[in-house]
Amino acid sequence: MKQLLYIAIVITCFCACEKVIDINLNNAAKKYVVEGYVTDGVNGVRVRISQTMNIEDANTFQGISGAKVIITADGTTQYVLSESTTKPGIYASSSFRGAVGHTYSMYVQVGTDTFSAVSTMPREVYFDSLRLQDRVVFGKTRRVPAVFYTDPDGKGNSYHFIEWRNRVKESTIFVRNDDNTDGRSLNIQLVSFSSNSDDDSKQIKKGDTIRVEMQCIDAAMYKYWYSLDAGSTGEGMSATPANAVSNIRGGALGYFSAHSVQARTIVAD
Structure with a gap:
């Protein structure tokens, strides 16, 4: 009986302490x-x-x-x-x-x-080829674009890839450097939010046209795209989006990039 009385008192205290919190969503100063x-x-x-x-x-x-x-x-x-x-x-x-x-x-x-x-603008690294490869996601086989290139000897090369499917740009950020792949011939699968989804309608199908652009970027732009990707997905112990590390002076957000451009296109069979 005493135990039931104690529980009742605790519940009453919690209810009595209940407070409505009014969150003030003031607009931040525009940049x-x-x-x-x-x-x-x-x-x-x-x-x-x-x-x-x-x-x-x-x-x-x-x-x-x-x-x-x-x-x-x-x-x-x-x-x-x-x-x-x-x-x-x-x-x-x-x-x-x-x-x-x-x-x-x-x-x-x-x-x-x-x-x-x-x-x-860094030296250009040749974009060897673009292919489609199978990848198992949630127990289903998905087709994903794979880029092939050979990183030259000597660290300091960075890459940014952009993917389009039937002229629609994929929102996933694909960025890499050669810290762990210096001088190697590489086969990089571009695993996007779409290809990682269990939604069949978002997957590459026969007849789809896939285009991938390869940009050779400098170290500052690698830091920008990497931090933008990490901030938007809450990586790095952060649960909320964060501004990317910009190379622009003066207080503006964004970036300025001098980079080479190569593109390859493939039609899914």
Whole structure:
């Protein structure tokens, strides 16, 4: 009887101490987001400028118009980028093409705010081939893209891969360096959120067109993509998303990357 009375008292205390917690979701101060790149491909420069959004904002790109954007090659030749007439916030140049081994600087001015970054385009590592391989996920056989390349001797090479299926970009971040694979011939499976799903509709099927772009990136960009991936998935003892380690000076989020570009395409049979 005494035990039942004790339990009743404890329950009463917990109920009496119950309190409604009002969480104040104040909007954080907005920041500029600058995403820029220089590549060795045709039309090889683009800078996209936007701002962070609040939770209740529509999830659509709102470009920032009227910015001044300059790319400098090797500290000498300057290229002033023009804003797109159809896509506000997108700045580019049709006559620009980057080259391996050269250093590029980006300067952005938005009102009284200025942002800058520097990136050197690393040597290009040949993208040997793209294939589809079987992988067992949740007891089911899935087909995943596999990239083949040979890492050159000497550490310091980093890679970023982007996958499209039927022209739809995969959201998974694929980034690697050669800390543990220096000088080796590699077969890297791109295991995405889609291929790791037990949803059959998200899997590669016969007739699907798979395209993979391989970028040879510098160490700063490896750190950016790696930290963005770890932050978005809550890795590294973090349960919440975190900002990536940006190479942009001045307080903006985002990145500036000088990288080579190679792409391979395959049709699933």
